[in-house]
Amino acid sequence: MTVLAIAVTLFGVLSLFNLLLALGLARKLRQGSAEPAHAHAPFPAGAFASTGGGSSKAPALSAGTPLPHASELGHDGRPLLVGFFSSTCKACPEHLPRFREFAETFPGDAVAVLNGDPDALKSYVAALGPGIRNVSDTTAHGLLSDAVELRAWPSFVIADAGGGVRTTGLDVRLLDLSGVHAPQVVSEIAAGAGSR
Structure with a gap:
């Protein structure tokens, strides 16, 4: 009789432990789905930044391709940083x-679509x-996001001083800035270095 009581008690304790583990796992999974996928495992540097055709989700613009609707975005001969954001995007x-932080140090103009x-x-x-200047995605010619073949929100594009696409990506912190500079900024830096 004592052995049976011990077995039933042990079975009850193990069942309770199993229930607690299952509830904890369910709660952890529910909390995890609310966090961005990259919250605990950031992408390696350059994973989405590209000077070629971009990643499978970044805007499908090749390096050197003219930025569509550049004049509507306010391109004035300086490098242009463009961010595409949507009200339905959870990551935006x-x-x-x-x-905003990236735009503050960007050697050109920044616009948010x-x-x-x-x-x-x-x-x-x-x-x-x-x-940062804000423009609507809707223009007389259609959606700007369609013109750049946007595949994910948010997305980012950098155009050089000539209006050609330099790089695209899904995280502004991973964009490649090599070769992007504003001539007047470079001359100001050179003048400042020469006066020291």
């Missing part, structure tokens, strides 16, 4: 501060701040 809000509900995009405009 976390990329807005990164884009905003797609979606204007009321929902008000928080995007506030997060970007006054230094």
Whole structure:
């Protein structure tokens, strides 16, 4: 009788332990799905930055290709950083501060192309701040995001001073800036170095 009582007690304890593990795993999986996929495993540097045709998800523009609708984006002969953001994109809000920080040190102009509900995009405009020009994705010629063959939100494009695409990517921090410079910025740096 004692052996039976011990066996039943042991079975009950193991069942309770199994239930607690299952509940903990379910809670962990539910929490994990709310986090971005790259939160714990960042992509290696350059994984999505490309001077070629981009990755399978980055805008499908090849290096040297003229940036579609560059004049509508405000291209004025300086390098241009373009970020594409959508109100329906779950990852976009976390990329807005990164884009703003990157734009502050970018040797050219920056513009954010905003797609979606204007009321929902008000928080995007506030997060970007006054230094970044915002334009609507919708133009007289259609969607800018369609013109650059956008495949994922957010996406980023850098055009050089001549209006040719230099690089595209899905994370602004991984864009390749080699060869992107504004002539007036370079001359200012050279003049500053010569005066020392």
